[in-house]
Amino acid sequence: MRLLNLLKIAFKAIVLNKMRTLLTMLGIIIGVASVIAMLAIGEGSKESIRTTISAMGSNMITIRPGADDRGPARGSGGDVQTLTLDDYEVIKEKATTLSYITPIVNGGGQVINGSNNWPSTIYGVNPDYLNIKVVDLQSGSMFTDAEVKSASKVALIGQTVVDNVFPDGQEPVGQMIRFDNIPFKVIGVLEEKGENTFGQDQDDVVIAPYTTVQKRILAIDYLNQVMASAISEDDAPEAVTQVTEILRSQHKLLDSEDDDFTVRSMEELISTFSSTSEMLTILLVAVASISLLIGGIGIMNIMYVSVKERTKEIGLRMAVGAKGADILMQFLIEAILISITGGLLGVLLGLGATVFIEKFLNWPTSVALYSIIISFAVCAVTGIFFGWYPARKASALDPITALRYE
């Protein structure tokens, strides 16, 4: 009965002060919404990096020349020439934990078909490449080991290359193209993969036997990379150690010397990238926390002022018989109603903003439940505390002191 009365009183007070209520709520709404949206962006990018990398083959292992510099955005080995075909042969022969392995040489150049011209990258590989990268063909077929041995001038191309050098919708398979003036016969088109998380177009590639690319295009005898697949994802760490041992003995490195190559499993890569996007998330959380803090200060401010300006009202209520607890309860109910409503609207706005970002800005997002709970709790607690605290002070006054308050 008494509580019901207080609920009525609190509700009336809220309705009587629509503008003030709205302003208080606005602080809460914006605070909650921004935290949810920012964390959704952070979580989303983390998740999308993880799925892209997994889609690239999570048991993939890469071996690059040169010492490890732990940077995720490394080039393809640059000028370091310490990785050779012999290394590849030895690994292939000795490693027991690998199911596929291919040497890789790559270089940029122009793809030409008649008057159509397109800058792209050529990758010299062996037939294992498709299995390692988990790529299928749209049409045609992969070159054979025999074609690798004979350094045949055959190539497979990605969809972007198809679109640019065969703009008329011709069937590419069987056609001749030139890469840096070397003629290649197109024998297959790779399945379309789209952009990866890092914005690289995975379809802008030409694939040819590594022998052909080494001799005819790049004129080198070393490798840019060796790529392999562990038998299973669980074998990946073991494979890394094995390959490292094989290469160290092959390169005749002393115990005191560092590796002159880098072996990485996809797992490691995932964690490297995850930690980068973790940084991004932390940054976003920092920004979100600031807006939550500002929202909290806004709530504090308005709640505090609203109680202060109603000290006279508090005095009157006490004068006609309200107990301290009644006053406290009234303001607490008010603060709870405002905070909860504001918090819920904030959650809705945050979710709305997330959908907007996903749809119209094409950023990957993922709403984390904890972000909803934390932001909601922070705003509700600030609102309730700063509604309660000044009300408690006012309700401890003598009625006449409160009434005389200007």
Added chain:
Amino acid sequence: MSKEIIKIEDLKREFTMGAETVRALRGVSFTINEGEFVTIMGSSGSGKSTLLNILGCLDQPTSGNYEIDGVKMKDLSKNQLATIRNEKIGFIFQSYNLLARTSALENVELPLFYNSKVSSEERKDRATKAIEMVGLSDRKDHTPSQLSGGQQQRVAIARSLVNNPVMILADEATGNLDTRTAYEIMSIFQELNKQGITIVFVTHEPDIALFSNRTIVLKDGNIIKDYQNHNIQSATEELAKLPKQDD
């Protein structure tokens, strides 16, 4: 002889403001019997409001004793004082103190909101009756800003009646009213007094004091006169004697 409802002994109230001490009451003693109609007079600043606030349990004396019905107010907790204010006392403030943007009816209902023994129908009922008593039935949905000073004063009076108090403490309840309205209100008080409610009425105007049975005069925080009025006037009769208003 009827029983003592209010008893104060050597009541003092001092206000300290920095180094300065204002002695608003310097040792006031009196008793008021149940059913009395007492007016308290005195010049501005003589301590009338200060005294009334203490009688209404809104303020605490610096020293001295205050008993209602034989109960020492000093011994009561804040919550017990709140209950006394809620159930026993009707207080009318010098400056009305109505809730802004709240209808007259709801203002009158206010004390009953804090009395859990009163249901919401009873609350509405009693508030409507109290509003009727002060003649504001047609204005009960108006907010204070839509009411004249005298009408606001009458809302405040209705609010003091709504909890069926045993005593009503009025601080210049006719201070801002013309003679006619003042007499109308005095007749309400006389009516309530006849029903047995004790009334303590602070006023500046000597003609208002004529409606009470006793007058206490304060000067600089001391009682300088305390006398019975043997020739009580009836406010209703005085009202009839006033020249008719020309409309």
